[in-house]
Amino acid sequence: MTAQTPATVPTDWLTIPDLVDVLGEPQGRVRRLLDEHVLIGSRRDGPLKVPAVFIVDGHPLASLRGTAIVLADVGFSDDEAIDWLLTADDVIGAAPITALLAGRKSEVRRVAQTLA
Numbered sequence: 001m002t003a004q005t006p007a008t009v010p011t012d013w014l015t016i017p018d019l020v021d022v023l024g025e026p027q028g029r030v031r032r033l034l035d036e037h038v039l040i041g042s043r044r045d046g047p048l049k050v051p052a053v054f055i056v057d058g059h060p061l062a063s064l065r066g067t068a069i070v071l072a073d074v075g076f077s078d079d080e081a082i083d084w085l086l087t088a089d090d091v092i093g094a095a096p097i098t099a100l101l102a103g104r105k106s107e108v109r110r111v112a113q114t115l116a
Helices: 016-023 027-035 064-073 078-086 096-101 105-113
Strands: 013-015 049-051
Touching: 013 016, 016 027, 049 078, 064 078, 064 096, 064 105, 078 096, 096 105
Parallel strands: none
Antiparallel strands: 013 049
16 A cells, blocks of 8 residues: 555646736735735745645635744744645545635634644
8 A cells, every 4th residue: 555645736836926916016015925824835846836725716725823833823834834834644535725715714723723
């Protein structure tokens, strides 16, 4: 029997200039959103990029900030937090970002707090 890799949520990745266009905010404001954990991004493949799934109707997903802070508090880097948010979780029954998009932020944060 072979182990299966957990499923991840497919997403496009947005650079800072992309975020300026999508959010309709100046670059300085976009960088502040990143500094304040309203959005989280990764530099894995060069320039900083944010998963497009973190943007809903032209705005950052409201429940992302608190969840990102919980993940940082338990010791996750931004890269680790993004990986966790996009990967299916057995306890939640879906990828945490999918649960956040469905309004299940309390459940997601409760599970995140147990990851320390």
